[in-house]
Amino acid sequence: MKILIVEDDPTAATTLSKSLQAHGMTTQIARDGEKALAAISENNFEVIIMDRMMPKMDGIEALGKIRNQGIATPVLILSALGEVDERVEGLEAGGDDYLVKPYALSELIARLNALYKRNHSVQKSDKEWMVAFGVKLNTINGKVFRDDVRVQLQPQERKLLEYFLRHPNQVMTRKMLLEKVWDFHFETDSNLIDTQISRLRTKLDKPFSKALIHTIRGKGYVFAEDLSSIE
Amino acid sequence: MRLAIRQSILLSLLTMVAMLVLYWLVSHFVLVQISSDLKYSLQQLNRVESQQGEKGLIQTLDRLAIENESRGHSHRYYLYQSKDNNILAGTLRHWPDEAKTNDKVSNILFEEKDLPEDWIDMDEGLWPTIATEYSDGSKLLITQSIDSTEQLNDFTMFMMIFLVTAVTLISLFLGWMQGRTILKKIERINNTARSVESGELHQRVELDTHANTDEFDELGIHLNRMLETIERLMNDNKQVSQNIAHDLRKPLTRVQAQLEGLQAQETISSEDLESSLKELENLNKTFNALLQLGRLEASNPKKNFSKVDLSALSNDLSFVYSEMAGDKNIQWQSQIQDGIFLDGDRQLLAQAMINLFENALQYTHSGESIYFSVMKNRGRTSLAIENTGIALTKEQLKEITKPFVRLDNARSSEGNGLGLSLVKAIFNVHGSELQLTVTNNKFMAEAIFDSHD
Known part of the structure; x- marks a missing residue:
């Protein structure tokens, strides 16, 4: 699974990157929204982890731009904020899942898998x-x-x-x-x-x-x- | 003091105005009285003239002169003159030029030369006078010295000056006295304020308990109450901070010891890290709960409010909790009325209910029961959870909603002591109160809401 980590805190970004790599994922780090947009245009990612609070361009704004470019890659928003309306705001901007920091790594991995499989599983069931x-x-x-x-x-x-x-x-x-x-x-x-x-x-x-x-x-x-x- | 002077000047001016009005009224009244007296006298003398003629009138006037004389101090003077200005009767020596025979009272200047010789010590002056002319051309004049009137006026004037001076002095004195008491009271408030400012939060405004309470005493009472609330809140805050430090230091110390232990090991397995991670996870949960509590108390979460189907939420939760209770051999009874809606935040309400359910499950012993009800009555919704197995004093009831306050028997179990604080804050946000009662070994948590119609 190829993952883009959009996170301005270098320690948090590298720790997360290493943890995900240990679980067999390929990762790339973008330090802000603009760099994320550049990375997305160069590479194909299967899931994007987007930090909510970032300097320059915040997560919600970057997400909006990604969606405007017609990129449908699943995005998981990470946030230190936990209010319900913040979550709603994130999902409305085009986020696919929302996780509040601090979180357990197993929680994040389970969610990344769910997002990845949602995009790759073939719908076997019919409507009824x-x-x-x-x-x-x-x-x-x-x-x-x-x-x-x-x-x-x-x-x-x-x-x-x-x-x-x-x-x-x-x-x-x-x-x-x-x-x-x-x-x-x-x-x-x-x-x-x-x-x-x-x-x-x-x-x-x-x-x-x-x-x-x-x-x-x-x-x-x-x-x-x-x-x-x-x- | 300046206030007192200003007030006393104002009061004196008002008294003076009042006195002037009184003075004018008195003198006016006296003059009116004199005029009507003069008119009355003239009428009587006219009657004498018409009935007894000139002679009768002369006799009457002479008698009046003698009566006046015998009184020793005459104030009324008469003059009866024939057509050719010969004096027929009366004590006046001269008919004043201005005196008109028009039967009307007017003020005429009498000089010494007009007055009787033997009463020349009388003041001359403007006296009310009335005069008439009879059919034979003779003329009668009556006048009255206003000597006694002037005396009355003098007296009134004297009283006025005396009263105004007295009022001024008394009001100045009272103002000074009052100013002194008020200053003393303000000084006390200032002293307290200074003490509190320098950190002595226990200081209170000294109050006169014996004296009648005025606005300043009331201000003092209010300030004292305010200080009490502030002090209590500060102490609560201090207590919470201490509790936070205490409750968080223990797990941190444990994690440190665990990690130090692992440092000595050559290989570390994921199992080795598990308990440290669990401790850290719990710490994070505590912080999250604290943050949420702070947010609930500080901001306005009402912006997330919507119509919440309380009945459905209660039914769904109650069903699962009845199974959890069953697993612990606890009887779960519920009574949930259908179709109850609240204007609120579903997340918060669910969280509050779960916290209350968890509490009930934790304290209720096997074989006992938990009773949960959501009922609507007269537009008000009651949400109540009742369970046995917990005996609390009134003091403890008050304490357990405070952050980090945990009952001794709960200290060892999981949880951070923020559950009921959160429930309380959540209900407050919904315009309700968490009411805790203990009766006959039954613990009840209840909240009453205004229902969404």
């Missing part, structure tokens, strides 16, 4: 049915089947499953699931997601021979048939 590993979810009436056996789910559990079906084989952090399933964008120690996962497993995995929801220790959860393909 979302399908993966023998699990089917009818997006119209909400009915769920596994191996053609009806599974009864609560609305929030169905939302969780829907998100898993959209992102098979991807590590999802608790934070990501809280954001996507609950639309909660705050820090919490609550076991909300873990409890939901546990209930979903009871209903979707336990009655069947093969488990599909897996826990990746220290990282999050993944919806997959075969864990060996997950990095």
Whole structure:
């Protein structure tokens, strides 16, 4: 995965760059918005990490210019600000995800993977049915089947499953699931997601021979048939 | 003092004006009285003339002259003259030239030569006079010396000067006294202000408890209350700062020790770093919570407000928490009315509810129950969480919403002691209060909101 890191703090940029390289990614650093635009015109990146606060041209402005040039590369905005409207502002400017500093590296990597795969995965499901590993979810009436056996789910559990079906084989952090399933964008120690996962497993995995929801220790959860393909 | 002088001058001027008006009214009243007396006398004498003729009138006038004489101090003078200006009766020696026989009272100048010889010690002057002419051409004149009137006027004038002087002096004295008391009070306030300025925040304005309270005492009372609030806030702040330092130093020290330990190792595995990273992560969470708390208290988060479906949010959260409670063998009861909306921030409200739920789960023992309700009554929405297993004193109830205040039995468990502070701040932002009560070993957290209609 080829990543452009747009970050004005040199220490933060090199630390991040090294960490990502250690996870098998290729990185390039741009120190401000203008340099980022230049780098993008020269190279093709798969994901851009954009710092929100930068001198000269801030992240939002740079993002606007990137989108104006018709470049659709997924952008993850990093910010030290955490207010909800700042997040909304970032996403409205064309950002694809938003992460507040300080963050755990595993959180960032999970999100980068999600952004990368979103751009590269082929949509297998049609409009009515979302399908993966023998699990089917009818997006119209909400009915769920596994191996053609009806599974009864609560609305929030169905939302969780829907998100898993959209992102098979991807590590999802608790934070990501809280954001996507609950639309909660705050820090919490609550076991909300873990409890939901546990209930979903009871209903979707336990009655069947093969488990599909897996826990990746220290990282999050993944919806997959075969864990060996997950990095 | 200048104020007192100004006030006393003003007061004296007002008194003087009042006295002048009084003086004018008195003299005017006396003159009117004299005029009507003169008219009345003339009418009576006219009647005597018409009934008894010239003779009768002369007799009456002579009698009046004797009466006046016997009184020793006559103030009224008469003159009765025939057509050819022969004096028929009366004590006046001369008919003044200006005196017209028009039956009207007018002021005529009487000189010494007009007055009776034996009463020449009388002052001459302008006296009210009335005169008439009878059908036979004879003329009658009545006049009255205004000697006694002048005496009255003199007395009034004297009283006026006396009163004005007295008022001036008294008001000056009172002003001086008042100025002294006020100055004393202001001086006290100034002294306190100086002390507070130099850092002695515990200083208070000295108040007269025995005296009647005036505006300055009230000012002192208000200043004292203000100082108390400021001092309390400062102390709270100090306490929070100390708590921050204390709560953050411990994990930092642990991380330092761990890292120093690792430094001595030859190879470091990721497991070795895990506990240090966990500590740092918790530190960051604490800082984030502190920042959020600061933002909630300082800025106006209302700009993110929208119509929040409180019923739906409560139902979704309550469902998952009922499962968490079930896992701990705690009974979760909920009563959530449908269709309740709030004007608010969904993120904040969810965060507050989660914090309250987590608290309840933490303190409720296995086998006990948690009761959660969201109800609307008369346009007001109540959100309440009740649980057993926690016995708090009233003092503790007040304390636990303060940052970093944790109950002793919670010290060992996870959490940063900011949860309830955040809940309180979030409810405040929504125009509500976090009300904490303990009754019969039941702890209840409740907030009442104005519902969105």
